[in-house]
Amino acid sequence: MFLSSFPTIRLRRLRYEPLVRRLVRDTVLSPDRFILPLFVRFGQGVRKTIPSMPDQFQLSIDELVIEAEQAVSLGLGGILLFGIPETKDSIGSEAMSEIGIIARAVRAVKETVGNKLLVITDLCFCEYTDHGHCGVLSEKSNNRYEVDNDTTLENLVRQSLVHARAGVDMLAPSGMMDGMVRALRGNLDREGFSHLPIMSYAAKYASAFYGPFREAAENCPQFGDRRSYQMDPAAVAGQAVREAQLDLEEGADIIMIKPALAYLDIVRLVRERFEGVPIAAYNVSGEYSMVKAAAEKGWIDEKAIVLESMTAITRAGANIILTYWAKQLAQWLNS
Numbered sequence: 176m177f178l179s180s181f182p183t184i185r186l187r188r189l190r191y192e193p194l195v196r197r198l199v200r201d202t203v204l205s206p207d208r209f210i211l212p213l214f215v216r217f218g219q220g221v222r223k224t225i226p227s228m229p230d231q232f233q234l235s236i237d238e239l240v241i242e243a244e245q246a247v248s249l250g251l252g253g254i255l256l257f258g259i260p261e262t263k264d265s266i267g268s269e270a271m272s273e274i275g276i277i278a279r280a281v282r283a284v285k286e287t288v289g290n291k292l293l294v295i296t297d298l299c300f301c302e303y304t305d306h307g308h309c310g311v312l313s314e315k316s317n318n319r320y321e322v323d324n325d326t327t328l329e330n331l332v333r334q335s336l337v338h339a340r341a342g343v344d345m346l347a348p349s350g351m352m353d354g355m356v357r358a359l360r361g362n363l364d365r366e367g368f369s370h371l372p373i374m375s376y377a378a379k380y381a382s383a384f385y386g387p388f389r390e391a392a393e394n395c396p397q398f399g400d401r402r403s404y405q406m407d408p409a410a411v412a413g414q415a416v417r418e419a420q421l422d423l424e425e426g427a428d429i430i431m432i433k434p435a436l437a438y439l440d441i442v443r444l445v446r447e448r449f450e451g452v453p454i455a456a457y458n459v460s461g462e463y464s465m466v467k468a469a470a471e472k473g474w475i476d477e478k479a480i481v482l483e484s485m486t487a488i489t490r491a492g493a494n495i496i497l498t499y500w501a502k503q504l505a506q507w508l509n510s
């Protein structure tokens with residue numbers, strides 16, 4: 176029991192000496208906890224700038240391989256690949272093709288880095304469909320089109336097999352379809368990929384923070400929005416617990432919360448509810464671009480802001496952080 180108080184107790188004693196501060200520091204950042212999202216497209220020698228995301232690029236496969244080698248030498252936890260297809264159609268066929276952009280990219284990267292780098296693929300259709308939604312559309316009632324959950328699951332399963340056969344190390348389904356983890360897990364197990372982990376975007380909110388990503392991945396919905404499948408930011412917080420619980424029951428190995436900074440309460444809630452489950456948080460494009468823009472204006476100190484933000488996300492309970500700063504963070508932390 177702590178009966179004494181000021182002046183016996185002075186919390187500043189723990190802050191006065193840098194060595195004492197270091198001793199009582201709890202949150203430690205490490206490059207192997209960071210995953211770098213990368214955008215890959217067709218072509219040769221392509222390194223196309225993404226205006227709304229300074230220092231991020233759409234890369235052709237040869238450039239992606241260089242990036243992957245850097246990720247290895249910086250000791251990153253992994254890379255997460257998003258594909259920009261050559262052609263889009265109503266169901267996102269290229270996502271399910273053995274010669275599609277992601278299948279090629281995974282093979283090329285794995286040939287180069289082997290088991291020195293964890294390669295994860297995002298499983299979704301929004302980059303591949305001409306309407307920009309995350310699955311197959313069906314008409315629900317007079318002219319109201321919806322992403323059809325169960326048909327999309329069948330396609331997701333096809334997409335996952337293409338990635339698995341190309342040699343990916345982990346799958347990250349991001350479409351917020353009900354039952355997606357169960358469908359994927361069942362089929363992967365039947366097809367001989369029972370060892371492949373699934374990192375599920377379990378609690379993914381319909382967020383304006385994805386704005387810049389729409390330019391980066393060219394996946395902007397051509398009509399409507401994603402609110403009929405992604406979560407409502409104002410929904411009762413426990414809905415995220417239900418999402419996580421279901422995904423875990425369906426066989427998810429890692430649970431992701433997205434976005435990160437505006438959802439640290441959700442990270443903490445899920446962390447406390449599921450002891451022993453690795454939790455990932457996705458520090459998304461809008462979170463990145465806001466800092467970049469303010470830093471460009473000289474209004475904030477980018478490095479300090481980013482290190483503080485990553486500390487906060489980790490302290491809230493995330494074991495893994497997906498961030499466009501992953502390489503930069505490794506450089507800062509290693510120097």
Ligand code: PBG
Nearest residue numbers: 299301349384385388459460461
């Ligand atoms: C969907 C997907 C999105 C992001 C990751 N996966 C976009 C969306 O749901 O609209 C956003 C990531 C970011 O903003 O950095 N495939």
